[in-house]
Amino acid sequence: MQRILTSAHAEQTINKSRFIAAVDYCENERAVAAALRKLASQHQGASHLAYAFRLKTEQGIVQRFSDAGEPSGTAGKPILQFLEGRDLINVCVGVIRYYGGINLGTGGLARAYGGTAKMALEAASTGPFVEMRQYRLQLSYNKLDQFVRELQQRHGEVRDKQFGEYVQLEISLPLSEEEWLIGRYGTP
Template sequence: MSGSCFVLIPNHIAFAYRIKTTKGTICRFHDAGEPSGTAGKPIFKYIEGHDLINVLCVVVRYLGGIKLGAGGLTRAYGNTAKQAIKEADIDEFIELARLSVVLDYKHLQSFEYNLKKFTGTIISKDFAGQVTLIVQLPESLVDEFLQVFPGRRVT
């Protein structure tokens, strides 16, 4: 068929996600018209089984070929999610805390230097009278951070 063009149109777009919020973890999956539990659920099981957080996995299926049946669909969606996640660049999830810090201007440079040791960043600065900073750093380092800066007003 010289000059012919074929366009593949997806018949099923199944997904699952797991997102951490301040109120807990939100988990959802969708079978996209496949038999119940055969598409979104196996995708979600892989995400949950590997304790992945803040992730969305979408699997697109085009009709054609042989009939898979419920078991075949479950394996196909699950294995596709497994392969996609296996090849993805996954970063470690680090819970961050935001703190407000008030200090004298003369201590700002020293504070910024020490904040870097805690892999912290300054989100905002206000120079009205004293310096008020909003900083962000890993939640696991907050107690140690507070011990290093006694006498500073930190909330």
């Protein structure tokens, strides 16, 4: 499985219709909804916003698509096929269409939506998908800097810090590094 490392955009005009694709990394359906809302707000005059996404969840892989009012199977499905073909996970691709007055037909729509999505996916950098898990833990102030260094060496990240008597941390860490965390800092 692969994941998107950088967001990307692509644009093309086909028979006077303008197609704009945006690729984003999304961890869950809330992030997908936020990415699509952002894209829609940037292109309020657009005719259509078709999309597809694939997410890894505890229940397995969830994937969905929307044709956004275009004929069935001509917009979202071609986008999803590129995600499946590249085995991309935790990714959302939205494709905006500004209608140019010329009907493209079902084959033309599928090629336009899928092709624009493909261009954006090719512009994005990808890497191996690493399953991450969220943890909460409490540290004393004198251990914080060392912990953050070790966490970064293990490709983890601090997602939130709360300061009080102790430092309350919310972190994201590759699942393969869980033994290190428990062995060094106890059960989170």
